[in-house]
Amino acid sequence: MAQFQAQVFVTLRPSVLDPAGVAVQAGIHHLGYTNVxxxxxxxxxxxxxxxxxxxxxxxxxxxxxxxxxANPVIETFRxxxxxxxxxxx
Amino acid sequence: MAQFQAQVFVTLRPSVLDPAGVAVQAGIHHLGYTNVxxxxxxxxxxxxxxxxxxxxxxxxxxxxxxxxxANPVIETFRxxxxxxxxxxx
Numbered sequence: 109m110a111q112f113q114a115q116v117f118v119t120l121r122p123s124v125l126d127p128a129g130v131a132v133q134a135g136i137h138h139l140g141y142t143n144v145x146x147x148x149x150x151x152x153x154x155x156x157x158x159x160x161x162x163x164x165x166x167x168x169x170x171x172x173x174x175x176x177x178a179n180p181v182i183e184t185f186r187x188x189x190x191x192x193x194x195x196x197x
Numbered sequence: 198m199a200q201f202q203a204q205v206f207v208t209l210r211p212s213v214l215d216p217a218g219v220a221v222q223a224g225i226h227h228l229g230y231t232n233v234x235x236x237x238x239x240x241x242x243x244x245x246x247x248x249x250x251x252x253x254x255x256x257x258x259x260x261x262x263x264x265x266x267a268n269p270v271i272e273t274f275r276x277x278x279x280x281x282x283x284x285x286x
Binding site: 117118132141147150152155159171 | 228
Protein backbone atom coordinates (compact mmCIF):
# COMPACT_ATOMS: atom_id res chain seq x y z
CA MET A 109 0.00 0.00 0.00
CA ALA A 110 1.19 3.52 -0.73
CA GLN A 111 0.52 6.67 1.29
CA PHE A 112 -0.85 9.69 -0.57
CA GLN A 113 -1.38 13.37 0.26
CA ALA A 114 -4.23 14.86 -1.79
CA GLN A 115 -5.61 18.34 -2.22
CA VAL A 116 -9.09 18.85 -3.65
CA PHE A 117 -9.83 22.39 -4.86
CA VAL A 118 -13.58 23.03 -4.99
CA THR A 119 -14.62 26.24 -6.78
CA LEU A 120 -17.88 27.73 -7.93
CA ARG A 121 -18.64 27.43 -11.65
CA PRO A 122 -17.79 30.71 -13.43
CA SER A 123 -21.47 31.30 -14.25
CA VAL A 124 -22.46 31.15 -10.56
CA LEU A 125 -22.61 34.38 -8.55
CA ASP A 126 -20.31 34.49 -5.49
CA PRO A 127 -21.76 36.77 -2.76
CA ALA A 128 -18.98 35.81 -0.35
CA GLY A 129 -16.40 36.82 -2.92
CA VAL A 130 -18.19 40.14 -3.48
CA ALA A 131 -18.19 40.81 0.27
CA VAL A 132 -14.48 40.00 0.59
CA GLN A 133 -13.72 42.20 -2.41
CA ALA A 134 -15.54 45.10 -0.72
CA GLY A 135 -13.40 44.52 2.37
CA ILE A 136 -10.23 44.50 0.27
CA HIS A 137 -11.25 47.74 -1.43
CA HIS A 138 -11.93 49.16 2.02
CA LEU A 139 -8.32 48.34 2.90
CA GLY A 140 -7.36 50.56 -0.03
CA TYR A 141 -6.54 47.91 -2.64
CA THR A 142 -8.96 48.99 -5.34
CA ASN A 143 -6.67 47.37 -7.91
CA VAL A 144 -8.13 43.99 -6.92
CA UNK A 145 -10.70 43.35 -9.64
CA UNK A 146 -12.36 40.05 -8.71
CA UNK A 147 -12.47 37.69 -5.74
CA UNK A 148 -13.85 34.13 -5.77
CA UNK A 149 -14.01 31.98 -2.65
CA UNK A 150 -13.60 28.20 -2.81
CA UNK A 151 -12.81 25.24 -0.59
CA UNK A 152 -9.51 23.46 -0.14
CA UNK A 153 -9.80 19.90 1.23
CA UNK A 154 -6.54 18.22 2.24
CA UNK A 155 -6.67 14.44 2.70
CA UNK A 156 -4.19 11.70 3.51
CA UNK A 157 -5.09 8.22 2.33
CA UNK A 158 -3.61 4.81 1.69
CA UNK A 159 -4.22 3.11 -1.63
CA UNK A 160 -2.82 0.26 -3.69
CA UNK A 161 -1.62 2.62 -6.43
CA UNK A 162 -2.02 6.14 -7.81
CA UNK A 163 -4.85 5.28 -10.21
CA UNK A 164 -6.90 3.76 -7.39
CA UNK A 165 -6.34 6.80 -5.20
CA UNK A 166 -7.36 9.15 -8.03
CA UNK A 167 -10.50 7.16 -8.79
CA UNK A 168 -11.52 7.10 -5.12
CA UNK A 169 -10.88 10.84 -4.71
CA UNK A 170 -12.94 11.58 -7.82
CA UNK A 171 -15.85 9.65 -6.39
CA UNK A 172 -15.48 11.26 -2.94
CA UNK A 173 -15.31 14.76 -4.43
CA UNK A 174 -18.31 14.12 -6.67
CA UNK A 175 -20.43 12.57 -3.91
CA UNK A 176 -19.46 14.64 -0.89
CA UNK A 177 -17.05 17.52 -1.34
CA ALA A 178 -18.53 19.37 -4.32
CA ASN A 179 -22.07 20.16 -5.43
CA PRO A 180 -21.84 19.30 -9.15
CA VAL A 181 -24.68 21.68 -10.01
CA ILE A 182 -22.79 24.82 -8.94
CA GLU A 183 -19.24 23.67 -8.26
CA THR A 184 -16.31 22.05 -10.04
CA PHE A 185 -13.28 20.40 -8.46
CA ARG A 186 -9.63 19.77 -9.26
CA UNK A 187 -7.44 17.15 -7.55
CA UNK A 188 -3.70 17.26 -6.86
CA UNK A 189 -2.09 14.07 -5.58
CA UNK A 190 1.38 13.43 -4.16
CA UNK A 191 2.71 10.03 -3.16
CA UNK A 192 4.29 10.28 0.31
CA UNK A 193 5.91 6.95 1.09
CA UNK A 194 5.17 3.29 0.50
CA UNK A 195 3.86 1.93 3.81
CA UNK A 196 5.03 -1.55 4.90
CA UNK A 197 2.85 -4.29 3.30
CA MET B 198 0.59 47.82 -15.18
CA ALA B 199 0.53 44.04 -15.25
CA GLN B 200 -2.44 41.77 -14.69
CA PHE B 201 -2.08 38.98 -12.13
CA GLN B 202 -4.10 35.90 -11.16
CA ALA B 203 -3.52 34.95 -7.51
CA GLN B 204 -4.58 32.04 -5.35
CA VAL B 205 -4.42 32.31 -1.57
CA PHE B 206 -4.61 29.00 0.30
CA VAL B 207 -5.76 29.50 3.89
CA THR B 208 -5.41 26.47 6.16
CA LEU B 209 -5.75 25.82 9.87
CA ARG B 210 -2.50 25.55 11.81
CA PRO B 211 -1.64 21.86 12.39
CA SER B 212 -2.13 22.26 16.15
CA VAL B 213 -5.72 23.50 15.70
CA LEU B 214 -8.57 20.97 15.82
CA ASP B 215 -10.71 20.83 12.67
CA PRO B 216 -14.29 19.73 13.50
CA ALA B 217 -15.41 20.30 9.90
CA GLY B 218 -12.64 18.02 8.70
CA VAL B 219 -13.65 15.37 11.23
CA ALA B 220 -17.26 15.56 10.04
CA VAL B 221 -16.25 15.24 6.37
CA GLN B 222 -13.97 12.33 7.24
CA ALA B 223 -16.91 10.55 8.91
CA GLY B 224 -18.94 11.09 5.74
CA ILE B 225 -16.12 9.71 3.61
CA HIS B 226 -15.85 6.64 5.84
CA HIS B 227 -19.62 6.27 5.53
CA LEU B 228 -19.13 6.13 1.75
CA GLY B 229 -16.88 3.16 2.41
CA TYR B 230 -13.45 4.79 2.02
CA THR B 231 -12.03 3.94 5.43
CA ASN B 232 -8.54 4.21 3.92
CA VAL B 233 -8.83 8.00 4.16
CA UNK B 234 -6.89 8.79 7.33
CA UNK B 235 -7.22 12.55 7.78
CA UNK B 236 -9.23 15.41 6.31
CA UNK B 237 -8.50 19.12 6.81
CA UNK B 238 -10.73 21.85 5.37
CA UNK B 239 -9.33 25.19 4.26
CA UNK B 240 -10.22 28.19 2.09
CA UNK B 241 -9.14 28.92 -1.46
CA UNK B 242 -9.39 32.60 -2.44
CA UNK B 243 -8.87 33.39 -6.13
CA UNK B 244 -8.16 37.03 -6.98
CA UNK B 245 -7.35 39.01 -10.12
CA UNK B 246 -5.47 42.25 -9.63
CA UNK B 247 -3.42 44.83 -11.46
CA UNK B 248 -0.06 45.88 -10.10
CA UNK B 249 3.09 47.64 -11.23
CA UNK B 250 5.20 44.50 -10.84
CA UNK B 251 5.27 41.06 -9.24
CA UNK B 252 6.89 42.19 -5.99
CA UNK B 253 4.21 44.84 -5.46
CA UNK B 254 1.45 42.32 -6.10
CA UNK B 255 3.01 39.84 -3.66
CA UNK B 256 3.41 42.48 -0.95
CA UNK B 257 -0.19 43.64 -1.36
CA UNK B 258 -1.52 40.06 -1.27
CA UNK B 259 0.48 39.32 1.86
CA UNK B 260 -1.05 42.32 3.58
CA UNK B 261 -4.58 41.44 2.35
CA UNK B 262 -4.23 37.83 3.50
CA UNK B 263 -2.87 38.86 6.87
CA UNK B 264 -5.50 41.54 7.49
CA UNK B 265 -8.59 39.99 5.96
CA UNK B 266 -8.38 36.46 4.56
CA ALA B 267 -6.67 34.56 7.36
CA ASN B 268 -6.91 34.67 11.14
CA PRO B 269 -3.21 34.60 12.08
CA VAL B 270 -3.97 33.06 15.49
CA ILE B 271 -5.36 29.81 14.05
CA GLU B 272 -4.61 29.94 10.32
CA THR B 273 -1.65 30.17 7.97
CA PHE B 274 -1.72 31.12 4.27
CA ARG B 275 0.25 30.42 1.11
CA UNK B 276 0.11 32.55 -2.04
CA UNK B 277 0.52 31.46 -5.66
CA UNK B 278 0.78 34.20 -8.28
CA UNK B 279 0.69 34.05 -12.08
CA UNK B 280 1.19 37.02 -14.37
CA UNK B 281 -1.57 37.06 -16.99
CA UNK B 282 -0.81 39.82 -19.46
CA UNK B 283 0.62 43.31 -19.38
CA UNK B 284 -2.35 45.67 -19.67
CA UNK B 285 -1.92 48.78 -21.86
CA UNK B 286 -0.26 51.66 -19.90
